[in-house]
Amino acid sequence: MNEKNFKNGLVQDWLPYIAVIVVSMMLALILMNYDAFERLFFFTRTHESWELDELLIAGFSALVALLAMMIIRVRREIERRQHEEIRLHNLLRHDPLTGLPNRLYLEEELQRRTGADRNLKKRFAVVILHLDDMEQIVDLNGHRAGDEVLQTMAIRWRRAMGSSDLVARLPGNEFALVVADDDDRGRLSQVTDHILDLVRNPIRFDSFTAKLTVRLGVAIYPAHATGRDKLLQQASIAAHQSRADSGSAVTLYDPQLDAVQRRQARLKADISVALNDGQFIPLFQPLVCLGNGRLAGFEVLARWKHPELGLLTPREFISLAEETGQIGDIFWDLLRQTSEATLGWPDAVPIAMNISPVQLFNEQFAPTLLTMLHAEAFDPNRLIIEITENALLGDMIAARDTMMALKGHGIRFSLDDFGTGYSSLQFLNQLPFDTIKIDKSFVTSFQQHNGNFQIVSSIIQLCRSLGLKTTAEGVETLEEATELQNLGCTYGQGYLFSKPIYPAQAGRIVEQSIRQSAQTPSQSSAPTVSSMLPIMRTK
Secondary structure, eight states, X not given: OOHHHHHHHHHHHTHHHHHHHHHXXXXXXXXXXXXXXXXXXXXXXXXXXXXXXXXXHHHHHHHHHHHHHHXXXXXXXXXXXXXXXXXXXXXXXXXTXXXXXXXXXXXXXXXXXXXXXXXXXXXXXXXXXXXXXXXXXXXXXXXXXXXXXXXXHHHHHHHHSOTTOEEEEOSTTEEEEEEEOSSOTXXXXXXXXXXXXXXXXXXXXXXXXXXXXXXXXXXXXXXXXXXXXXXXXXHHXXXXXXXXXXXXXXXXXXXXXXXXXXXXHHHHHHHHHHHHHTOEEEEEEEEXXXXXXXXXXXXXXXXXXXXXXXXXXXHHHHHHHHHHTOHHHHHHHHHHHHHHHTTTOOTTSOEEEEOOHHHHTOTTHHHHXXXXXXXXXXXXXXXXXXXXXXXXXXXXXXXXXXXXXXXXXXXXEEEXXXXXXXXXXXXXXXXXXXXXXXXXXXXXXXXXXXXXXXXXXXXXXXXXXXXXXXXXOOOXXXXXXXXXXXXXXXEEXXXXXXXXXXXXXXXXXXXHHHHHHHHSOTTSOOOOGGXXXXXXXXX
């Protein structure tokens, strides 16, 4: 409520009182014109027995009291309206759920810090925080649970901030920080690290436990921008890029990110057209049995054959498809193409495909998948579904139900990127996995790094004790493959054997593998890993 509206409302409410005062003044002027006071004086003297003077004094006193009451009431009404204006001001500038300042408050604070009286030497940072997995928590536990998570995180972050800082809630699952960093250049890093630690600490409620991840985008004043809107825009761009880059939780704004965001916006808009035009295609990367050097199957890798941007990898479009809700459509399209491409292949050649968390927790995924496999005449026993650890951070029970429903029809499961997520041992104990894929970050040059060697060796031994097979990703040298074979790793996958190839090329590898198996007597010694390389590298 602005000052003009406040005054107009006050005048309207007190208009009757103002009218009474005006009429009274006009009446007084009329009486004065006719010497009413002298006439009244003589009248009261001649009729003193009526005690009119006492009545007049009483009336005058009542009038003074009435005026005093009116003045007090007007003053109280002004104070009430001022308090109401302050209350409304606060309501408009604070989030009702968390009690934190909202976007309007944030913009006003940034305007104050970057306005005409700004101090370019007073350095501060704007940090946009996006909470991941909130949609999943709401879907599985309800909106009340989502509200409790947001309230808990708001309390944690508010306690973590300094007196000169600000934490605000933005629409959706985003928050914003204004971090003063003018005195200590390392403070921004300390704050962001502390924020990440607070998020990684699970939130435990009576009915569920919430495990979240957060992506932060940072823009610094005045290095990146000196205006309010530009700072917010740049921090948002950095946060969006941080979500797209799974390898980083904090992203500092870079001018090149503007071009990245425009590219992502274009790709997001092109997904529907790509689905209609069949631009999403499957590539096949062989899996090799390290024990005998023979073909053990293929992993299907999604690619987008964009007419202008060329062949795009999943890292460039999967997260965008999840945001638009079209990840399921891409999966079904790739499954159909894979079924057509592998028609006639031996049943002994399994096919592995990745699914997203959205599909895993959808109760309709299992029946829909089985229906499609039947329609495409694809034997469920040939299908291996790969699931990343981070995809399992939601409802373990829902994940198990989906997996068990498919497991009963012969579909197998592989835990992808093992060791890079959370609670891996818990997953192995509670979920029906058949194979564990050791992330390539551990496999690459593991022979030269004792730490990685110990991790790979421990994973293989653990899986063997649990009766699980292991697949090493990112195998690039024959020495790595041989060492993995000696450690007891079951399968290998990587550029040593083959890059991702088109279905026709994969078909030729299958044919040559069949011929090799027919030519190798069963009683002969098992071939080495290197014996498979010529077939894998066939053009």
